[in-house]
Amino acid sequence: MVKPRGRLGDLSVGFVHSLADAVRAQGHDPLPLLEQYGLDAARLSEAGARLSIPRYMRLGHAAIELTDTPSLGLIMGQVSRLSQAGLAGITAAQAPTVREAARTLIRFEALYGSNYRGQSSFHEDSQGAWLRFYSISPYNDYNRFVVDSILSGWLHQLSALAGTSIRAEQVDIEFEPPTYVHGYASLSAQAVNFGAPTNQLRLSQQSLALRNPDHVPSTWRHLLHICEQELEQLTRTRSLRERITQLLGPLLSGGREPDLEEVAVRLKLPTWTLRRRLAEEGTQFRAVLNDTRSDLATTYVRDTELAFGEIAYLLGFASAEAFQRAFKRWNGQTPGEFRRSQRHSD
Structure with a gap:
């Protein structure tokens, strides 16, 4: 049987426009x-x-090499537009406030991008809100x-909506300080926290409350309704197996x-019901787990430059050796042999 081409996820080609502009x-x-x-x-x-996502990452890396600009992601954010996020972005552009625009972008993220390993989130408290972005690591x-492009883009797009410059109270980034660390100065008055547990930025209640002068209530409600319908359609057409696969991505680690x-x-189902419904679809949980791991492993090895030990960690294997054995069982080649054969075929 031919294995399906693995994917870490995908995103709207609208994001290519900000890359081209940068x-x-x-x-x-x-x-x-x-x-x-x-x-x-x-x-x-x-x-x-x-x-x-892997193709987008290779495209971005090629653009960075072409321009010799390691900070190109930050520039992408500064030239990005809400409309590049498709229907969700157009809807966010009609939100009454910065708060609702940010909520909309994150709530309907699935309409313009999907990542099998995690998703963005919005967390508000009495002092402000965190906008969190999930990205593949290491x-x-x-x-x-x-x-860089997402965090910079959020601030730029929300500033454009409010008609005034918005800076984050705090910015946390998971990777260590890059060579272009000075490029982050425009994001926040405070120094960026690198090596953080999460990619996120903090907006104050004052920033969240900024109003959108272009807001039209009836248009806003109409667009929200269309987004809800689109999101419901996406969810309804997924089989139980697909829903489980979507859940497993973020849970596989360490x-x-x-x-x-x-x-x-997480599915809010009794264990016996889940087991029965999977049987009705002709599968078992262990088979879905193994297929998800195999699919992600194939994609990581083929489409990224991650070390095999890092991939083993990301997929929840106890050791790199256990991952190597499983990969050879799935593909008939070691990860090294498979990666070399794919590079040669390219």
């Missing part, structure tokens, strides 16, 4: 690079077109720019693997 801002023509990745005008105009030259009981709790 490349232009550095005095380079992005079109040859985009065409090299199959992103011509027709592809970028296609309704609902998506780009895999970090390298291929994925730091993604975090030498531990989730069990049936843990997944049943």
Whole structure:
């Protein structure tokens, strides 16, 4: 049986526009690079077109090399627009306040991007709110720019909506300080906390309450309704197996693997019901877990530069050796052999 092509997730080709604009801002023509990745005008105009996360990371890295600008992700955020997030972005642009715009972007993230390993979140308290962004780690030259572009983009887009500059009270970033650390000065009055447990920025209640002068209540409600319908359709069309796969991604990590009981709790189902419904779909929990691991492992080895020990950790294996054995069982090759064969075929 041919294994399905593994994916870490995908995102709207709308994000390619901010990358292209950032490349232009550095005095380079992005079109040859985009065409090299199959992103011509027709592809970028296609309704609902998506780009895999690994391919997006390789494209971003190529753009950084082309422009010789390691901080290109921060520049991407500064030239980004809400409309590049598709329907969710257009809806956020009609929100009455910065608070509701941020909530909307995060609430409907699935409409413009999906990541099997985690998702963004919004956490408000009496003093303000955290906007959190999940990114694949460990970090390298291929994925730091993604975090930079999202956090910088959130602040730029919310500032544009409010018609005034918004700076974060605090910015936390998971990776260690890069060579371009000075480029983060515009994000917050405080120094960025690198090496943090989470990628996030903090907005004050004053910033959250800033109003959108272009807000039209009836248009806002109409767009919200359409987003809710789209999100419901996405959820309804997923099989139980697909829903479990979506849950397993974030749970696989650090030498531990989730069990049936843990997944049943998250799905709000009795364990016996989950087991029965999987049987009705012709599968078992262990098979879904193994297929998810296999799919993610194939993608990590083929589409990233992560060390095999790092991949083992990300997929919940007790050791790199256990991961190597499992990978050979799944693919008939060791991870090293598989990665070399894929590079050669490219």
